[in-house]
Amino acid sequence: MIALIARRLGSAAVAALLSALAVFLLMRAVPGDIVAQMLGQSGSDRSAEAALRGFFGLDRPVHVQFLDWLGRTLAGDLGASWYQGRRVTAMVAEAFGVTLELGLVTLLLATLLGVPLGMLAGIREGTRLDAAIQGFAMLGLSAPVFWVGLMLLVGSAAFLDWSPPFVYRDFSDDPADNIAILILPVLSLALLQAAAYAQFVRGLMVAELRREHIRTAVAKGLSPRAIYFKHALRNVLIPLTTFMGLILVQILGGVVVIESLFSLPGLGRLILSGLQGRDYPVVQGALLFVVLLAIGVNLLVDLLYAVIDPRLRR
C-alpha cells in the first residue's frame, strides 16, 4: 500500500511540474499581455508600456520568469494577482470554496438521482420504464449544460416569477441567498451528471445480472432485495467509485460555463477572467491547483479501489 502511494505520488509530482511548465508557456504564447489590456486604446507612448512591463517583470527573459515563479511556488507562494493585489492562494481558496460547494451538492444530487435510476433501468431491462429512463439519460447527455441553465433561468422567471439573486453570498453570511443562488446551477449540472450515472449504472447492472453467481442466487431462492443489493450492487460499486471520481473531476472542470451563466465567483470564473485579463499569476496558480486537485482525486479513487478490492493491495 505504501509503495503504491509512493509510486502514485512520484508520477503525480512529474505530471504537476510538466503541467506548470505547459501552463506557463501557453499563457505567454497567447498574444497580448496585461500591459496592452491596461492601456487599451489610449495614446500612451512606448515609455508607459516599458514602465508597466518592468513593473510586472515581463521585461525579463521567459526562462528567468519561469524559474522565479517555480521557485516561489515550491516555497508555497503563488504570488499575487496583478489586478487585485490579493494573494493568489487566498483567491484560489475563496473561489474553490464556491466551486466545491457547487460540485459536492451537484455530485450528491446526481448520485441520489442517477444511481437508483440506472439500477432500476438495469433491473427492468427492456421494459417501458427502462426505455423512459434511457430516454431521460439521452436527453440529459445531449443537452448542452449552458442551454439547460439558460432554460431553467428563463423558465423560472416566466413561470414562477422567480430568479436567483445574482450577487453571491457565502453560506455563513446569508444561508438563504446562498441556497437560492445555487438551486439552478446545481440542477443544470446534476441533470447532466445524473444522466451519465444512469447510463453507466444501467450497463453495469445488466452485465452483472447475467453473471453466474446471480443465477445461482436466484436458483437458491434469495429475495430480489438480497440479489440486487447484496450480490449485484456490491460488484457494481468498484467501477462506480472510479466513475464517481471522474464525475467529480468533470463537474469541477465543467463549472466554468455554469459559473459564468449564474454569476458564481468560483474557480472557473477566476481562471476565465484571469485569462481574459492576462493575469498570469492567477491563471498559473489556479490551473496548477486544478491539476493537483485532479491528480489528488484520482489518487484518492485508486486508494479507495484498494480498500474496496483487497486484491489490489498486493
Add this chain to the structure above:
Amino acid sequence: MIRIGRRGILAAGLAATALPRVLRAEDDLLYGAGDPQARRGGRVTIGSLVEPPALDPFRQAADARIRVSVLMYQGLFYEDESGTARPLLAREARVSEDGKSWTFALRQGVKFHTGQTMSSTDVKYSYDFMRDTSKGSPGAGDLSSVEAIEAPDPHSVVFRLSRPNAALPMTLTNKYGAVVPAGFLDDANSGTRMNEISVGTGPFKLRSFRPNSALVMERFADYWQQGLPHLDEVTFAVMPNSAAMAVALQSRRIDLGLFSRPQDTQALGNVPGLQVRRWPSLNQKSLDLDCNYGSLRDVRVRQAIALAIDKKTVMDAAIAGYGQVIGTMVAGMQEAWGVPLDELPNQRVDLDRARRLLAESGHPDGVEIDLTTIIGYDWMDPAALAIAEQLRRVNIRANIRRVELGVWIRNFRAREMGFTFNDWGTTPDPSLLYYRHFRAAPQGADFRNWNNARASALLDRGQEVSDPAERKRIYAEFQKLLAEEAPTIMMFSSDLLTVNTARLHNYRQHGTGWYFGLIRAWAG
C-alpha cells in the same frame, strides 16, 4: 419606450464650444438635473454586463473601470452631457492671453474618503503623476502639452503649457486619473490597494469589491455637494449576459440595467413597472483600415471600401436600427462639431466608382482581405456578414476572422490591426476624440499608420486655437480629410438603452455610458 432627444441634450452644444477666458462653476448643472421630490436613503442594485478588472483610475484604461470609478474619483472638471467641461473640483479656471497658462481656483472644504482635506498640493501631485509617462498612465499622452504644474497657494494650481490647448479643461475630466491625497501613489502597490479602499473625493466610496461577483459603494457622508448623493448604497452586480439581466429586471433583483445591444430590451418594453429608455451616445462603431496593411496601403482601395458600404443596412443588421448613422463624428457631438453627411466625401454608396477605383489601383479583379471582429462584441458578427455581402458586390472578398479581445488590443496597440471592426467612445471634445488616434507619432499614437502631415497639422491647430468658430472650421476640414482618405470608416453610434424599475427615480444616462446619473438618482 421613451427616447431622449439629442436636440434637448445638445441644446447648449454649440455655445459649449465657446471657450471663455474664465470658466466658473455652476453647481446646479453638475451631474444632470436635480429632482425636487428626491428623498435620501435606500439601496439599489445595478446590473452590469461588464466588470472592471480593477479600480485604479490612474493605470486602468478599461471602460468598465471608468463607468464605476467616476462615482468615487473626481477630476478638476466634469464632462457635461452637452459637451461642456464644467468646473468640478476646480471652482474657477482662467486662461492667460497666450493660452499657455491655466490657473485653477480650487473648491475649499473638499474632503477625501480618507478624511483629509484637499489642497493644491494634492492636485499638483495627482496630475504630475498622471502626466509622467514612466508611471504607465494611459492618460499621460493627453497631457503631453503640460510642461509644469505649480501650487502657488493651498487653493490654486497653475498649469504651464508648451503650446496652447483649448481641450485642457475637457482633458482634466474623469476618464483617466483623479485628484487623490499627495503621497498615496508613491506606494508601488497603490494601484491594487484601490480595490480595497477608495481615496477620491467622489460622492460614493468603496465598501467592497469581489471580482466576478459584485462591487458595493456607499454614500460618502462628507461629500462636498450639499444633499448629494441621495442613495445610501449602490451595488453593481456582474451579470453573465443580457438574457440573465432581463430576467433579473423582471424579477426585480436589480433596479437598473444598461444594455449594449438594443434589441435585447425589446421584450422588456411591455413589462409593467419597467421603464425602457433610449439615450444618445458618444460611442462609435467603426471599421478601421490599417494604412500599412496589404492593399489598404492604396487610398483608392480604402475609398472603394467606403463607397461599397451602406451604413444604414449594417446598423439595422447589427443593432436593429437603434442608433444613428454617422459620418466622421459621434452622434452625441454631431450637432456641435460634425460636418453634415452630405458635405462629406465617400458617404453615399457608389458601386461603379468603387469598381473604378479598384481597377485604377491595380486590382481590376478585386481584392481578398481579412475582416477582424472581436469575440464577445455581439453586434460585430451580424455587421460583418452584412459588410462582407456589400463588399462582394465590388469584388472585395472579405474573410471574417474572429479574435479574442486581448489579442485584438495587442494588435491595435502594435499598429497591426489590418482591417477590423472597432467600438470606442470619447469624452465630448474633438481633440480628445481625434488627436491620439490620428495625430502622427510621436505626439499622437496614429494607430492606423495614416501618417498624414496635413491631418496632423490640423489636429495641432485645433488644439491650439481657442476661438470656437475657428476651431469648428479646423475640425470640419479635418473631418473632410478623414472621410476622403478613409483610414477609418465611422458607421454609426448605437443608442444607449437603460431599463429601470419604478423604484429608481431621476436616473439619467450619460452619453459616455458611465454612471454619473446615480449621483442625482433616488430610490422610492
